[in-house]
Amino acid sequence: MRARRANPNRVKSHFSYTASELAACLDVHKNTVRNWQRKGLEPIDGQRPVLFQGATVRAFLKSQRTSRKRSCAPGTMYCLSCRASRRPALGMVDFQPMRPDSGNLRAICEVCETVMHRRIRFADLERKMPGCEVQITQGPSSLNGQASPSLNCDSEKED
Ligand SMILES: [Zn+2]
Secondary structure (H helix, E strand, O other), rough: OOOOOOHHOOOOOOOOEEHHHHHHHOOOOOOHHHHHOOOOOOOOOOOOEEEEEEEOOOOOOOHHHHHHOOOOOOEEEEEEOOEEEEEHHHHHHEEEEOOOOEEEEEEEEHHHHHHHEEEEEHHHHHHHHOOOEEEOOOOOOHOOOOOOOOOOOOOOOOO
């Protein structure tokens, strides 16, 4: 199967398209459009021939992209600089426990040497980072045994 990437920006939100028009607009095969329909792209109700709303198509294509982006292959982490999944340089990663069952992984991108971060559950360490040499580091928060109440999951602070 060919994996051609359709560019969602080619679709005009306020237009509606037949399957063939959509295929032509995005430069994909008509079967690709049928395939999207199977994957959850909803046509406009009750129209014959079947019509797709541009805005719906855009949202669908974007959601397909992000779901692909999120899944890092085992043994890789997402490098913000390369915008791709990369292996840790020399297969070495640091694991800093933050909670009893999870913590932060840190490694150097083997391509551009940017520091990469990934939250991970301790139980997943072996499975998600197979063949990597994991160094457990002690974070400052482990000294008093409890995470400070102001610790926010969303704010990833550098030290
Ligand atoms: Zn990189």
